Amino acid sequence: MNTRSKDVDILNVTFRGKEIKAILVYKNRKNISIKIDSFGKVIVISPPKISKKIIKDIIIEKGDWILKKLEKYKDREEVYRQRMFITGEKFLYLGKEYHLVIKKLLEDSVKKSNCRINIDESEIIIQTNDVSTEFIKKSLKSWYKMESERIVLERIDFLKLNCEIMNQLIPASVKVKEQKKRWGSCTSQKNIYINSKISMARLDVIEYVIIHEFSHLAHMNHSKKFYDLVKSIMPDYKDKENWLKINGYKITI
Incomplete structure (x- = not known):
């Protein structure tokens, strides 16, 4: 998309x-x-x-x-892109900026790296026995993907419950996966893919990405008919496009 x-x-x-x-x-x-x-x-x-x-x-x-x-x-902006994965860095979650906090757990008899990630009013807190940059990055990417999967499925159910048009648009599958340059995509086989970092965006923006890709099930292009369909489901969709245009560079791990 x-x-x-x-x-x-x-x-x-x-x-x-x-x-x-x-x-x-x-x-x-x-x-x-x-x-x-x-x-x-x-x-x-x-x-x-x-x-x-x-x-x-x-x-x-x-x-x-x-x-x-x-x-x-x-x-x-360059600092935002070139992450160091240290305490104090800012990460988005549902459109809000949070400070990353890494808390080192005491070493125990378990040598396998592990961590717990929680979020509060202003912080994304990682408790881990492995504070290496690579492990923190891997853990965050995994956490965002799981959050994205959960939120995308919830919003699809919500949209279908509240919009009859969405019920008529039936994909072969919906999957969340890492995508470098797209927020979402829809294949000719009607498989929909949503970016694994989408949970960084605002909730209404996530809904827009879902609606955008579902609309491709009816129109595999960006024609007037396509955008008329998007607009019939989300009249203010352009505001969501604008948010992605302005804030997209912040959605990175």
Whole structure:
């Protein structure tokens, strides 16, 4: 599943010899606003009828301010991608950021590596007898996959219970697996695959990914009929696409 939408675009503007990459979000409003999120993403929110040339000119007018802000955040996204799997790092769960906390268990007679993972209001807590980076990474990936499997099955049941159209869309199978570049996919054999990290996304975004892939059971393309079907099930689906477009880089292990 791609996250492309006519309501979200990417603008590249050169200012003082530096490239400014901005996420352009169209919304029904009167004015244009520019903000820098906490990870250095430049986000421009604009009325839908404003031309890209005008928006680029405004970005250039604000260029000095943008570059000054970006200087503060220039390393954050890279740090987010290049995990160290240590206490203090931030990980998403259902769209909320949690701090990772690793607690070393006392060594016992059992030499096999093991761990328990729990989540509270602000922390993902790993209690383990093996604090090696590789084991923590493997354990987290496994935990997220299990959470994704549980949540995806729950949301499918919920959607089918509350939407008759979903009951008419019957896949051959639904599986959660690791996918590097897709949030979900649907094969010509009607097998649906959902990204094993999807439990990092907001619950409504997870529902959108499910609806998107189920809609491919009727339309194996991204035609108007396909998006009309998606919209009939989830009228505000574009907001979910926008969330993935803006926050997708955070969904990583």
